[in-house]
Amino acid sequence: MKKLKLTISATQKCRYILILTGLVIATRLSAQVGDYRNEFAIGVNGGMMMSSVGFSPRVPQKQLAGLSGGITLRYTCEKYFKSICAVVAEVNYVQTGWKEDILDVNDNPCFYADDPDHPLYYERKMNYVQIPVMARLGWGRERxxxxxxFQLGPQVGFFLNEKTNTNLVKGYEPTEQRASYITAQDTMxxxxxxxxxxxxxAGMEYSHPKLGHFLLEGRYYYGLGNIFGNTKSDYFGKSNFGQIVVKLTYLFDVFKTNNSKIK
Structure with a gap:
């Protein structure tokens, strides 16, 4: 009798993490088992985003730089042992997309014969509204x-518009053969x-009792969805976002727990 082997894909693992994060958030909000907190802060955030798209078949890329900014909401519910537990939500406008690394078979930039001073380039800039909801654990001073x-949670995004910046001309061939023959994404x-x-x-926060909270954070986003179709009849089997964000956030307290022992 043959043994049945069960395998879990990376996408399934990420989905399990999303479910677990939701359960953690719900549990923290419904059951206070540590030192009580009832604190709400609101503010703004802004920073730089570096983006790429995980195409399959693979498309050689460089990181595309864009801006990220929006509003941040934070509710702190308890301190469990030394961990300060909170839920963070944001509504952000972001510039994302991908930038192709167009090289020839010798790993040199590609050129057109009549324009040898400008390498071939292609980038797709896409604007989204992103809404992350994350469970947060902090260690250190609160006031x-x-x-x-450290924070972790699901994120959804809504496409707004896009813009292409390129010097590629349909029907023209570069002086040397391109290393990658994958070009369908350029017109999709x-x-x-x-x-x-x-x-x-993850990051660091500095709090001042009168000035508020100042945060510096590095964040990574792994997309589970695809920007293009991924059925058997589609060209790409995968086309998901990978994004690195470095951002600054300022928060001010709307209400705080009345406890003089909180430092």
Whole structure:
């Protein structure tokens, strides 16, 4: 009798993480088992995003730089042992997409014969509204001083518009053969305008009792959705986002726990 082997794909693992994160958030909000907190802060965030798209078949790329900014909401519910537990939500406008690395078979930039001074380039800039909801754990000072933090949770995105910047001309061939023959993505419009995935971040926060909270964070987003179709009849089997964000956030307290022992 043959043994049945069960395998779990990377996408399935990420989905399990999303479900687990949701359960953690729900549990923290419904059951207080540590030191009580009831604190709400709101503010703004802004930073730089570096993006690429995980195409299959693979498309050689460089990181595409874009801006990210929006509003941040944070509700702190308890301190469990030394961990400060909170839920963070954001609504952000972001510039994402991909930038192709167009090389010839000798790994040199490609050129057209009549324009040898400008290498071939292609980039697709795409604007989204992104909404991450993350469970947050912090360690350190809450009211006056430094605190390190880690946060993890699901994120959804809504496509707004796109713009292509390129000097590629249909029907023209470069002086040397391109190393990658994958070019279908250059003329394909976004098919799936709803994006979803998982975001994970870590950083430092400085709090001042009168000035508020100042945060510096690095974050990575792994998309579970695809911007193009991925059925057997589609060209790409995968076309998901990978994004690295470095951002600054400022928060001010709307209400705080009335406890003089909180430092």
């Amino acid at each position: 006056n001083g430094l605190q390190g933090f 419009a976004v098919e799936n305008k709803f994006d979803y995935g998982i975001a994970v971040g």
